[in-house]
Amino acid sequence: MSVPTKKAASKPARKLPLKERYALLTRDLDWEPGYVDREQLFPHTRYEGIKIHDWDGWQDPFRLTVDAYYKYQVEKDKRLYAVLDGFAQSQGHLSLSDASYLNAIKLFIQGVTPLEYAAHRHFAYLARHLEGPAPRFAALCQSVDELRHCQTQIHTISNYNKYYGGFHSWSKMHDRVWYLSVPKSLFDDAMTAGPFEFLISISFSFEYLLTNLLFVPFMSGASFNGDMPTMSFGFSAQSDESRHMTLGLEAIKFLLEQDEGNVPIIQDWIDKWFWRAYRMSALVAGMMDYMLPKPVMSWREAFELYFEEQMLGGLFPDLEYYGIQPPRHVNDAIAEKDHLSHQVYKILHNFSFAAAFTTKTPDEAHMAWLAEQYPDSFDQVYRPVWEKHRKIEADGGRVFFQGLPQLCQVCQVPMAFTEPGNSAQISFRRSTFRDETFHTCSDGCQWIFEREPEKYVQAWLPVHQIYRGNCGGPTVPDVLAWYGIQEGDNGEYTGSPDQLAWAAWHSDGDDKAV
Amino acid sequence: MTVKALYDYEFPSADRAEVFGDDQLVYVHWRGNPLFCSAACFRVPKNMPFAEFVTSMLHGWAASDPDFDPASVTDWRLFDEQLSGGQDKSLADLGIGHKALLSFAA
Ligand SMILES: [Fe+2]
Ligand SMILES: [Fe+2]
Ligand SMILES: [Zn+2]
Numbered sequence: 059m060s061v062p063t064k065k066a067a068s069k070p071a072r073k074l075p076l077k078e079r080y081a082l083l084t085r086d087l088d089w090e091p092g093y094v095d096r097e098q099l100f101p102h103t104r105y106e107g108i109k110i111h112d113w114d115g116w117q118d119p120f121r122l123t124v125d126a127y128y129k130y131q132v133e134k135d136k137r138l139y140a141v142l143d144g145f146a147q148s149q150g151h152l153s154l155s156d157a158s159y160l161n162a163i164k165l166f167i168q169g170v171t172p173l174e175y176a177a178h179r180h181f182a183y184l185a186r187h188l189e190g191p192a193p194r195f196a197a198l199c200q201s202v203d204e205l206r207h208c209q210t211q212i213h214t215i216s217n218y219n220k221y222y223g224g225f226h227s228w229s230k231m232h233d234r235v236w237y238l239s240v241p242k243s244l245f246d247d248a249m250t251a252g253p254f255e256f257l258i259s260i261s262f263s264f265e266y267l268l269t270n271l272l273f274v275p276f277m278s279g280a281s282f283n284g285d286m287p288t289m290s291f292g293f294s295a296q297s298d299e300s301r302h303m304t305l306g307l308e309a310i311k312f313l314l315e316q317d318e319g320n321v322p323i324i325q326d327w328i329d330k331w332f333w334r335a336y337r338m339s340a341l342v343a344g345m346m347d348y349m350l351p352k353p354v355m356s357w358r359e360a361f362e363l364y365f366e367e368q369m370l371g372g373l374f375p376d377l378e379y380y381g382i383q384p385p386r387h388v389n390d391a392i393a394e395k396d397h398l399s400h401q402v403y404k405i406l407h408n409f410s411f412a413a414a415f416t417t418k419t420p421d422e423a424h425m426a427w428l429a430e431q432y433p434d435s436f437d438q439v440y441r442p443v444w445e446k447h448r449k450i451e452a453d454g455g456r457v458f459f460q461g462l463p464q465l466c467q468v469c470q471v472p473m474a475f476t477e478p479g480n481s482a483q484i485s486f487r488r489s490t491f492r493d494e495t496f497h498t499c500s501d502g503c504q505w506i507f508e509r510e511p512e513k514y515v516q517a518w519l520p521v522h523q524i525y526r527g528n529c530g531g532p533t534v535p536d537v538l539a540w541y542g543i544q545e546g547d548n549g550e551y552t553g554s555p556d557q558l559a560w561a562a563w564h565s566d567g568d569d570k571a572v
Numbered sequence: 573m574t575v576k577a578l579y580d581y582e583f584p585s586a587d588r589a590e591v592f593g594d595d596q597l598v599y600v601h602w603r604g605n606p607l608f609c610s611a612a613c614f615r616v617p618k619n620m621p622f623a624e625f626v627t628s629m630l631h632g633w634a635a636s637d638p639d640f641d642p643a644s645v646t647d648w649r650l651f652d653e654q655l656s657g658g659q660d661k662s663l664a665d666l667g668i669g670h671k672a673l674l675s676f677a678a
Contacts, residue, residue, distance in 0.1 A: 105578050252576065405609040443606045450638060457607060461633040464599040464611040464673075472610040484601065484610070486673060488651070494585055495671040497599070510575045515585035522587040525597060525615040 080121040088191035100189045106252040109317035113190030116312050119304055120196075127199055131206060134294045138210060141290040146217045155283040156351040157222065157560035158551050161415040163215060163288060164224040165345055166276050168414060169241045171211045172232040176245045178204035180256060187253050193312075196305050203298040210294065214287045222556050224414040227542030231414055234529070235541045236520035237341065237406070239470045243517065244338050248331075250513075254313060255327050261306035263331035267373075269303065270364035271339045275346050278354045314380040321381045330509065332385030333502035337469035344402035347428065348420060356431035357399040366392065387502035393478035396435040400428075401474045404443070408459040409472075412534065414543050416551035419447040439481050456550050462521045466499035467514055468506050475499045491515060589670040594618060598668060600630055601675040603647075607637045611673065622666055623659040630676075640678065647677040 074082070091099045103110065144150070154160070181201035188194045219225035232238045248259040264272065277292030279285075313320050343357035355363075374384045403417070410417040420428065425444060429436045450457055463472035477483045487504035489496045491511040498504040507514045523529050530540025538548070546555040575581045589596060596618050601611035614629045626645065634640045648655035650666070651673055657666045668674065 101578070106576055401609065404606075408609045439606075446607060455638060457636055457638075459608060459612070459633075460636040461612040461614070463609065464601075464613050474609040482604070482606075486601075488673070492585065494588055495669070497671070497673070512575050512581055512583065516583050517586060519587065521613050522597065525613070526587070526591060 076121060080123055083123045084118075084195045085191045096189070100187060102187045102253050103189055106254050107323055108254045108313060108320050110189065110313075111316055113193075115315065116190045116192045117308060118192040118196060119308065120199075120301055122195075122199060122301075127202075130297075131202075134297075135206075135210070138290050138294040139213070142214060142217065142287050145287050150284075150286060151218060151221055152563055153284050157556045158349070158416070158418065159279075159283040159285065159351050160218055160222050160224075160556065161417070161551070162276065162279055162345045162349045163218065163285065164228075164415040165341065165349070166288075167211065167215045167225060168228040168231050168235070168238055169341065170273070170276070171208055171215075172229060173241055173245050174204050174208035174211065176249060177260060178202075178208060180249050180260070184253055184256065193309070196301075196308075200298075200302055200305060203295075203302070207295055207298070210291055214291045217287065221559070223544065223547040223554070224416075224556075226544070226547075227414075230542045234520075235412075235414065235543070236409070236465075237413060239518065239520050240338055240341060243470050244334050247334065247513070254323075257306070257309040257313075258324060258327040259331040259334070261302065262310045263306075263328065263335045265299065265302045266306035267332060267369055268335045268339060268365070269299065270368075271360060272335065272342055273299070275342050275354065275360065279346070279350045282352045282354050283350060310377075311380075314377075314382065318381075325382055326509070328382065329386035330506050333387050333391075333500075333506060334469070336391050337466075337471060337500075337503065340398055340402045340471060343399035344406055347399035347431070348403040348406075348417075348424075353427065356428075358395045358431060361391075361395045386505065387500070390478050390501060394475065396432055397439070397476060397481050400432075400435070400440040401476065402471070405463070405472050405474050407447075408457070409463070411458045411549050412538060412541070412543070414541070414547045416547075416549055416554045416556065418551040419444055419451060435481065458549075462524060464497060465519050465521050466503050467496045467517055467519070468498055468503035470517065470519060471499060473497065473499050587671075592670070596663070596670040598625075598663065599671070599673045600633070601673065602634060603675050603677050605637060605678070611675070616663065618664040619662040621660055621662055622657075622668075625663060626659070634678070644678045645676050649675045 097104070178201050181197045181204060184197035185194050185201055188197060215225060232242055245260075248256050251259065274292075277289060280288035280292065310324065313324055343361075346353065346355070346357050346360065370384055370388065374382070406413065406415075407417040407419070425436070425441060429441065432440075447457055463474075465471070466473055473484060473486065475485050477485045485500055487498040487500065489498065489504060489508055489511070492515075494515070496507060496511070496515070498507050520529070524532075524537055530536045551557055587597070592615065594617055595615050598614050598616055599611045600614065602608055612633050614625075614633075616625055616629060620628075627642075630645075631640075631642050634642075634645075650668060655666065655668075655674070
C-alpha cells in the first residue's frame with residue numbers, strides 16, 4: 059500500500075492571529091455529543107446542586123495553547139535545572155544558614171510535594187468532567203503544571219538527600235505518618251467531593267485565599283536561608299501559580315454569576331474550606347516561627363498582611379456584591395493569631411521522636427525575636443514553658459510525650475488549640491453521631507464535622523490506627539519502622555546526625571571532608 | 573445535612589466501639605500543664621479498675637514531666653462533670669465509655 063505523497067511545496071501556512079489560533083485549538087475542538095446525551099457524557103456536574111446555564115460564560119484570561127504552554131515550561135525547566143546543577147556541583151548545601159533549616163524542607167517534601175501530585179490527578183479529572191471547553195482546558199494545563207511541580211520539587215530537594223536525614227521515604231511517610239495525615243486528609247476530603255466543591259476547596263481557598271500562608275512561606279524561607287534550589291523552584295512555579303490563582307477567582311465568580319441558587323452552596327464551601335486550609339496552615343505557622351534559623355516574618359505578621367488586609371480587606375468586599383460573606387469562623391482565626399504557631403511547634407517538639415524531622419527548644423536570641431513579634435503572648439504564656447524545657451535539657455533530659463495524642467476528627471491535628479480568648483484552656487468540642495463520641499478542636503472543625511458526619515466518621519486517624527494494630531506493631535520502634543523513619547531522622551536536633559555532620563563540615567580542623 | 577453523592581452514602585465509622593472488642597479508647601488531659609501539648613489517648617480494657625488504669629497507664633505518660641508527683645493527682649473529671657465513684661470500680665462501672673475524655677489536676 060502506498061502512502062499518498064503530499065502535494066509538493068504548497069504556499070507557507072498563514073500565521074493566524076493569536077486569538078483565532080487559540081479559538082481553533084481549544085474551543086473549536088469541542089463538540090456536541092451525538093449518540094449520548096450531555097448528562098451521560100458529563101455525569102458529575104449536577105448532583106452537587108450547582109446550576110450552570112451557560113458554560114461559555116467562563117472566561118479564559120490566558121489564551122494559552124498547548125504548544126505555547128510546553129514551549130514556555132521547557133524554558134523554565136532549563137533555567138531551574140541549571141541552578142540545581144550549579145548548586146550540587148559547588149556543594150551549595152554547605153552555605154545554608156544552618157542544617158536545622160532543612161527541617162522546614164523535610165516538612166515541605168513530606169507534606170506538600172505529594173499534594174502537588176494529588177492536585178495533578180484531580181485536575182486531570184476536572185479536565186475530563188467539567189462541561190465547558192475553557193475550564194476543561196484550564197484544568198488540563200493545571201494538571202500538567204502540578205505534575206511538573208511534583209517532579210521539579212523531587213529533583214530540587216533530592217540533592218539534600220545525599221547529605222541529610224529525613225528526605226528518603228517521603229511518599230510512604232505522607233500516606234502513614236501522623237502529622238502528614240493533616241495535609242493528606244485535607245486533600246482526600248477535597249478529592250472525594252464533587253468537581254465544583256473541589257474548585258472552591260483547592261483552586262479558590264487553597265490557591266487563592268491562603269496561598270501566601272500555605273505555599274509562599276516555604277519559598278521566602280528558602281531565599282532567606284541560602285536555599286537557592288528551592289527558591290528557584292519557587293520562581294519557576296510562580297507564573298503557574300498566578301494562572302492557578304486566576305482560575306480560582308474565575309471559578310468562584312463564574313459559579314456565582316450563573317445562578318442565584320449557587321450562592322448559599324458556595325458560601326458553605328467557603329466556610330468549610332477556609333477553616334480546613336487554615337487549620338492545615340497551622341503547620342506552616344509553626345515552621346515560620348520556629349524552624350527557620352533566619353526567620354522571614356512571623357506568622358502573625360503574615361496573617362495580618364496577607365489574610366486580614368489583602369483577603370478580608372480586599373477580596374471579600376468585592377465578593378459581597380454576589381452576596382458572599384467572609385468565612386464563618388474567621389474571627390476565631392484572628393483571635394488565635396498570637397498563639398497558633400507556639401501551640402503547633404509545641405506539638406512537633408513533644409512528638410519529634412516520631413517525626414522525620416528534628417526539633418529544638420528555641421535559644422535566647424530566638425526567644426527574644428519571638429517576644430518582639432508576639433508582645434501580647436510570648437513572654438506571658440510560652441516563654442515560661444520553653445524555659446522549663448531548657449532547664450530540663452540543661453540537666454541532661456529532654457521532654458517527649460510518652461504516649462499518643464488525642465486528635466481532632468476533622469483536621470487531625472493533636473488537640474492542642476486553646477479557646478479563643480483563653481490561652482490556658484484547651485478547646486474541646488464534642489459531638490455524638492450514631493451513639494458514638496467524636497472530638498474536634500474548634501468551633502470550625504465541629505461545624506465541618508456536623509455538616510457531614512457520615513464523611514468524617516471514616517477518618518483514618520493515625521493514633522487510633524496504631525491502637526487498632528494497623529501500623530506495624532504496638533511499640534514505638536515498630537511504628538517508626540512502618541513509617542519509614544530511620545534512626546537519626548527524628549528526635550532532638552542538638553546532637554542529631556545532621557547537626558554533628560554540619561558541625562564537622564564547618565569546623566576549622568583538617569578533616570573538613572564531605 | 574448529609575453528604576451529597578451519586579449513590580447511597582452509607583459507611584461505618586472507622587473507630588466504632590466494636591472494632592476494639594473488650595477494649596476502648598480513653599483520653600486523659602492534665603489540666604493546667606502546658607508542657608503537654610494535648611491530652612493523651614490510651615487503649616484499655618473496659619473492665620480495668622480505675623486505680624489500675626491510673627498506675628499502669630497514666631503514670632508513665634505523666635512522668636514525661638520530670639516534676640510529676642503521682643501522689644498529687646486529684647480532681648478527676650469525666651468530660652465536664654466531677655468523676656464520682658470509688659477508684660476500685662472499673663472504667664465501665666464509672667461510666668467511662670469509648671472515647672471518653674478524662675481530666676485531672678496535679
Ligand atoms: Fe503546584
Ligand atoms: Fe498550583
Ligand atoms: Zn480540628
